[in-house]
Amino acid sequence: MTVGRNVARAIDALRRGWPVIIDELAVLAVETADEAGLAAFDTPAAADILIAGNRAVTLKLANQRDAVPTGPVRIARMPWIDLAGATAIADPARDLSTPLKGPFQTLPVPAPATAALRLAKMAGLLPALFAGGTPGDDAISVGADAIGVVHDRPALTIASRARLPIAEAEKAEIIAFRAEGDASEHVALMIGEPTGQPPLVRIHSECLTGDVLGSLKCDCGLQLADAIAAIAASGWGILLYLRQEGRGIGLVNKLRAYALQDQGFDTVDANLRLGFSDDERDFGVAAFMLGLLAQPEVRLLTNNPRKVAALEAAGVRVRERVPLQAGANPHNRAYLDTKRDRSGHSL
Numbered sequence: 001m002t003v004g005r006n007v008a009r010a011i012d013a014l015r016r017g018w019p020v021i022i023d024e025l026a027v028l029a030v031e032t033a034d035e036a037g038l039a040a041f042d043t044p045a046a047a048d049i050l051i052a053g054n055r056a057v058t059l060k061l062a063n064q065r066d067a068v069p070t071g072p073v074r075i076a077r078m079p080w081i082d083l084a085g086a087t088a089i090a091d092p093a094r095d096l097s098t099p100l101k102g103p104f105q106t107l108p109v110p111a112p113a114t115a116a117l118r119l120a121k122m123a124g125l126l127p128a129l130f131a132g133g134t135p136g137d138d139a140i141s142v143g144a145d146a147i148g149v150v151h152d153r154p155a156l157t158i159a160s161r162a163r164l165p166i167a168e169a170e171k172a173e174i175i176a177f178r179a180e181g182d183a184s185e186h187v188a189l190m191i192g193e194p195t196g197q198p199p200l201v202r203i204h205s206e207c208l209t210g211d212v213l214g215s216l217k218c219d220c221g222l223q224l225a226d227a228i229a230a231i232a233a234s235g236w237g238i239l240l241y242l243r244q245e246g247r248g249i250g251l252v253n254k255l256r257a258y259a260l261q262d263q264g265f266d267t268v269d270a271n272l273r274l275g276f277s278d279d280e281r282d283f284g285v286a287a288f289m290l291g292l293l294a295q296p297e298v299r300l301l302t303n304n305p306r307k308v309a310a311l312e313a314a315g316v317r318v319r320e321r322v323p324l325q326a327g328a329n330p331h332n333r334a335y336l337d338t339k340r341d342r343s344g345h346s347l
């Protein structure tokens, strides 16, 4: 219990622009730091900056990555790197209009750097931190191991369930899950009556713009509607609605990725420039939910081979992959092509 509690406190502190100590490394999120907070953190000496390996590629610092090829990079605070300079290092929004020329000087990466950047991602923030400053007396302290445990092994429980008739099926039940140390409340919609056969299952990741607003930039809204219709037509199945907005980078960062796409980067490169991987989702959570729903075997509606592999790896047998028609339109053509060509989707 306490493990999750401290990680949750640390996430909250980062989002508020407060320092956090991870295994004795004090960090402050670049995105939420303000001038006063940074000045205190920089006393008596300026803190360095940690960025994710993928962001380092864009800043032409990839050759500075330590042991791990995709690992973080630590940048020394040259005099030009004030809060605005650090923000330009963290956020690629102005990479094209005002490219950063440095000079950059890099330093050996401290051991908790990877856990620290992971915590920033869990907070929905850009993976960029001031590191090694003075945290003050009241900073939350958390272990790198605890961050790993909360991130890698979501301990879910069923929190509530109720009947939910929907347009496509009068007989449906909604089940909400809670995870320790994480505010995301995942949902399952059980449609129809169990038939003794494996259910038709759709793993859907949250997309506010597509699911709710009818965005034409992606295919999510139509896929969601099609999946519910297909499950209802099959007689019985489950929609798993995972709160993994933006392939796990969160809404704010997805909208940053959209702004980069307006500058000409595709959906994969936009994520990489922000410092994320192409896909930050963990589908282990879907396997966990199926376990709690007592479904060891499924037929999976997807074009994404990673979803099949993740379920199989977590011990859920995927009896069949059922392809899903994409809702193609002129605005999402490049997005769907990129998913096929760069992310291995069979479309």
Ligand SMILES: Nc1nc2c(ncn2[C@@H]2O[C@H](COP(=O)(O)OP(=O)(O)OP(=O)(O)O)[C@@H](O)[C@H]2O)c(=O)[nH]1
Pocket: 203, 204, 205, 206, 207, 208, 217, 218, 220, 223, 244, 245, 246, 247, 248, 249, 254, 257, 258, 267, 271, 301, 302, 303, 304, 307, 324, 339, 345
């Ligand atoms: N980062 C990022 N996320 C996006 C973008 N467009 C859509 N998304 C997110 O991508 C996710 C879509 O996931 P899914 O519907 O599960 O689909 P998928 O991985 O394409 O696999 P399928 O099962 O084949 O549909 C949602 O979380 C969207 O918010 C984008 O340009 N950038």
Ligand SMILES: [Zn+2]
Pocket: 207, 209, 210, 211, 218, 219, 220, 221
């Ligand atoms: Zn979408």
